[in-house]
Amino acid sequence: MAHLILLLSLVVFWRLIRKDMAERLGLSSAIWIPTFWAGILLSRPLSMWLHFGGGDDTLEGSPLDRFFYFGMILVSLVVLSRRRLLWSQIISTNWSVFLFFAYYLLSVTWAPDTFVSFKRWFKEVGNIFVALVILTEADPQQAFRAVFVRCGYVLIPLSLVFLRWFPDLGRRYLRGGGLEVIGVTMQKNSLGILVVVCGLVLIWDWFERNPSDQPKRRWMKRMIPVMLFLIGTYLLYLCDSKTSILCLLLGGGILAASRLPFLRARVGALGFLALLGVMVFFLLDWMFDIKSALLGSLGRDATFTGRTDVWRELLNLKTDPFLGTGFCSIWSDKNYLSKLPDWVGVSAHNGYLETYLDGGYAAVFFLAIMLLVTGVRINRDLAGGGNYALIRFAVFIAILLGDISESHWGRMSPLGFIFLLSAIGYAPMVRDPQPASRAVAAAEGESGSNDAQPEAFSAPGVS
Numbered sequence: 001m002a003h004l005i006l007l008l009s010l011v012v013f014w015r016l017i018r019k020d021m022a023e024r025l026g027l028s029s030a031i032w033i034p035t036f037w038a039g040i041l042l043s044r045p046l047s048m049w050l051h052f053g054g055g056d057d058t059l060e061g062s063p064l065d066r067f068f069y070f071g072m073i074l075v076s077l078v079v080l081s082r083r084r085l086l087w088s089q090i091i092s093t094n095w096s097v098f099l100f101f102a103y104y105l106l107s108v109t110w111a112p113d114t115f116v117s118f119k120r121w122f123k124e125v126g127n128i129f130v131a132l133v134i135l136t137e138a139d140p141q142q143a144f145r146a147v148f149v150r151c152g153y154v155l156i157p158l159s160l161v162f163l164r165w166f167p168d169l170g171r172r173y174l175r176g177g178g179l180e181v182i183g184v185t186m187q188k189n190s191l192g193i194l195v196v197v198c199g200l201v202l203i204w205d206w207f208e209r210n211p212s213d214q215p216k217r218r219w220m221k222r223m224i225p226v227m228l229f230l231i232g233t234y235l236l237y238l239c240d241s242k243t244s245i246l247c248l249l250l251g252g253g254i255l256a257a258s259r260l261p262f263l264r265a266r267v268g269a270l271g272f273l274a275l276l277g278v279m280v281f282f283l284l285d286w287m288f289d290i291k292s293a294l295l296g297s298l299g300r301d302a303t304f305t306g307r308t309d310v311w312r313e314l315l316n317l318k319t320d321p322f323l324g325t326g327f328c329s330i331w332s333d334k335n336y337l338s339k340l341p342d343w344v345g346v347s348a349h350n351g352y353l354e355t356y357l358d359g360g361y362a363a364v365f366f367l368a369i370m371l372l373v374t375g376v377r378i379n380r381d382l383a384g385g386g387n388y389a390l391i392r393f394a395v396f397i398a399i400l401l402g403d404i405s406e407s408h409w410g411r412m413s414p415l416g417f418i419f420l421l422s423a424i425g426y427a428p429m430v431r432d433p434q435p436a437s438r439a440v441a442a443a444e445g446e447s448g449s450n451d452a453q454p455e456a457f458s459a460p461g462v463s
Helices: 002-023 030-041 046-050 063-082 086-091 094-109 116-133 140-165 188-209 217-241 243-260 269-286 288-295 307-315 353-383 387-403 414-424 437-444
Strands: 172-173 179-181
Touching: 002 046, 002 116, 030 063, 030 086, 030 116, 030 140, 030 188, 030 414, 046 063, 046 387, 063 116, 086 094, 086 116, 094 116, 116 217, 116 414, 140 217, 179 188, 179 217, 188 217, 188 243, 188 387, 188 414, 217 243, 307 353, 353 387, 353 414, 387 414
Parallel strands: none
Antiparallel strands: 172 179
């Protein structure tokens, strides 16, 4: 019975993807590169899906996983070379992002194992190359949505199938005997991030496909994203990932600003309002200690479910405060690992602390510069309106919050991948990636589509 349900589910997934392919015009076959890439990041390594070529080292990965990532990066570079991407403008416009990764590349030189650290750095930088495949499509926003919507079509309901009919795959038992809901991922927080990433893009796609000033689409087509979103919220409830719940609520609220009359005219002020909200929160917390009350309402305590104990043990290692240990190397350094208790896993459970451990205060400085420049760019784009600026802002807020309790920067995280995609935002090229892009845009305009046209994705100052 279980295998029959799985087979029927796969048939439904394939039909949904086929319909999605038929409705989204102008996307090349290269869009499957970031789709498979995101699908693996959102779920579990390829070797675990195939039960072949697995390895014991979760950071180093298996030979099959390394082959997959290297192959995807290589193919992405080939695609980008054919599309005549203006690398000089990409780097100059996103200098803070490339500066951050350049420092991490420099940190490889003082890592205990330089070659292993470099391989991990190269794999992380591959996120940029794969993201640029999306941004160099004839209709980048359509491509952006297609990648994560198609992943959501498969991974969100499949997580429910695993949980209900394949408990050995959809659940795992903790050391203390507790049961953890993981779906298609490796742990409950990863399942939460899957719902956040796909859920936000599903909301964005739903708004784009159902504009308030356009005739309503067929009932079933309109309800499919809604049903997926409801399944996702149910999975969030089961996995009890409080940070993911908060990220989805805030991100969804930001996207809903385009539908609320009061906020629609003030979208450009969202960045300022967010900054004002943070300042007010810290002021009230200083005066009334509202943080403890907020954590209590979320079912958490001041230790962030034991994370502060992990942070204390990692800080007690006394790593180099200015240069760190080298990119992604502390978890494979036997000297440091021997000083940590057994209950400390292979994560700092805090992206800011993880950055400090990797590259010291210098890395934290470059991270702050990247976040500041990215925030200013996105806030500037908010003034122009549109759902694209809103989804980028929602992702920006989500990763700022998400890295308080988990590590996403430099750790091959799906939230880190969509952050880089949102931070870069635009990809200037010498010419259109597809000669048919203008014809596709015209056809969509005649059909009354609300999708943005390719011209809207040119970087400022690029003709």
